[in-house]
Amino acid sequence: MTKDHFIKNEPLAPHTTFRLGGKAKYFFTTNNKEELVACVKLAKKEKMSCNVMGGGSNTIFPDKGFNGLVVKYHGGKLSAKNLDGTKIKVDVCLPLWELVNFSVKNSLSGLEYLSGIPGNVGGAVVGNAGAYNHFIGDLVESVEIFDGQKIRQLANKDCRFGYRDSIFKKKNWVILSVVLNLIKGDKKTLTKISRDLIKNRNEKYDYNIFCAGSFFKNIPLKKVPKALLKKIDPTKIAGGKLSVGYLLEEVGAKSLKIGGISVASFHGNFLVNDGTGKTADLKKLANKLKTLVKNKFGIELEEEVRFI
Ligand SMILES: Cc1cc2nc3c(=O)[nH]c(=O)nc-3n(C[C@H](O)[C@H](O)[C@H](O)COP(=O)(O)OP(=O)(O)OC[C@H]3O[C@@H](n4cnc5c(N)ncnc54)[C@H](O)[C@@H]3O)c2cc1C
Incomplete structure (x- = not known):
C-alpha cells in the first residue's frame, strides 16, 4: 500500500x-480489514491525519x-x-441493514428493532446505535480493533457502551469486526417487527432528505431540573430520557x-440540509438551539452526530 493507491481531492x-x-486530500474505500489496517499504518508513517x-x-x-x-x-x-449457532461474526464494513436482514432470515432475534437505521455495523458500534430501547x-x-500498534479483542465490558456512547468515541482505534450474541426467535414474528418498523420510519420522514437523523441526544432524567420535570407531559419521556425534540419544539426550533440548514417541519431534533447548506451554517x-434550550430550561444539549 502506498499513497498512489488513494484518490486525491475526493469530495x-x-x-x-x-x-x-x-x-x-486522500480517500480510499475498502471492505478488506487487512487493507484498512495497512491504510492506518501508512497514514501514521507519513504523519497524516486519518479518519475511518x-x-x-x-x-x-x-x-x-x-x-x-x-x-x-x-x-x-x-x-x-458468519454464523456459529446464535453468534454472528461480521466485519464492521457491512451495512447494518444487511446484518439485520440476515439475522431475521436466520430466525435470530436481537437486531430486528434496529431495522431502518442507516449506516454500517462499525458506525453503529461506535455510537451504540439503537431504537425503541434496544x-x-x-x-x-x-x-476486534486495531489500536495503532496491534490487533486485539475487546470484551463487551471494555467497550463501555452507554446511551449513544462507547469507548470508541474517545479512543483513536479502528474497529475491524464484531461478534454479536443473538437468541433464537420466530422468523415470522421477527420479519413483521422489522417490516413494521421500516414502514413506521417511512411514514415519519423521507429517507432522501439530507440529515443525520436525531441531531442531539435525549436528556437523561437526572439532568432535568426537578421543577421542570414535574411540569412535563409524561408522554415526552421514554426509556428514562426526556425527548430533546420536545424541548426544541418548545423553544420554536421548527x-x-x-x-x-433548517429544523425539519416534522421533528424538532432533525436538522436538514436543503443541498446548499454548509457545515458552518449547521454549527451556527x-x-x-443549544442557547435557546439552555436559556429556557437550564439544560445543556449534547450532539449525537460527530463533527470531524
Ligand atoms: C434518517 C436517519 C435515521 C437515523 N436513525 C437512527 C436511529 O434510530 N438510531 C440511531 O442510533 N441512529 C440513527 N441514525 C444515525 C446513524 O444512522 C447511526 O449513528 C449509524 O449507526 C452510524 O453509522 P455509519 O456507518 O453511517 O457511521 P459514520 O457516520 O460513518 O461514522 C460514525 C462515527 O463512527 C466512526 N467509525 C465508523 N466506522 C468506524 C470503524 N470501523 N472504526 C472506528 N471508527 C469508526 C466514524 O469515524 C465516526 O466518528 C439515523 C441517521 C439517519 C440519517
Missing part, C-alpha cells in the same frame, strides 16, 4: 447523508475538508460461515433556518 459530502463537508468512516450517516466533515486520509470501510456480504451494544460479545444553527 466528502456525497459520502455523508448530510451532504456536508469539503474534500479529502462507515456509511457517513452520523459524520459531518468541515467545509474546508480533511487534510489527510479518509478511509471508507464499507461493503461486504454475509454467508453461513441497543447494538447489548448484543456485542467482543470487538421555524429556524440558517443558510441551507446547532449553537443557537
